[in-house]
Amino acid sequence: MxxxxxxxxxxxxxxxxxxxxxxxxxxxxxxxxxLEPLTDGKLAGYLKHKFERAGGDIKQILDESALDAISQRLTVKSRTKAGTHEHSLLYPLAVNNLVAHAMNETVYLGFDKVDGDIIKSI
Known part of the structure; x- marks a missing residue:
């Protein structure tokens, strides 16, 4: 077989x-x-698991505003004849790429944690 x-x-x-x-x-x-997107509160659990596997603590790397900003950044709104429709792009690869970029930007700027403003700026 x-x-x-x-x-x-x-x-x-x-x-x-x-x-x-x-x-x-x-x-x-x-x-x-x-594979469904990481909606309905699954994003925080996913990132917590990823950081724990790497020996890190999510609370030392991301603040609460960062999680909301990631969700907003990876949610696309489109307009159709039927009205406005939201489409989630919160797939693990997109989340990983965005968080890695935000972490690099945070270090470059000399900040301690990734916050919502950094997520929105990249």
Whole structure:
């Protein structure tokens, strides 16, 4: 028995769509799992876990305003005919990149912690 794991962006799901006859046989044997954004309070837990794994303490690196600013920064509002729609980009890769950039900027500026103003400025 052989198992293959494919990890990709949302475009992979389009290529492996059930209505695509060229990959029908493969798709019937696939299990698709979608990673949801870190909404509904999951962001703080995720970052706490990441810092603990690296031997750090989130409270020494980020203040409370930083978490709110990350959520705001990675939430996009768009307008459609039906009205305003919010789309979350709070995926781990985007969060990691933003926090790493903010940490570097904080050190460069000589501050002790990443705060909401630093997140908003980058």
């Amino acid at each position: 052989l198992g293959i794991v494919l990890i990709g962006q949302t475009e992979l799901a389009t290529k492996l769509a059930e209505n695509n006859p060229t990959v029908r046989e493969v798709v019937q044997r696939c299990e698709i799992a979608t």
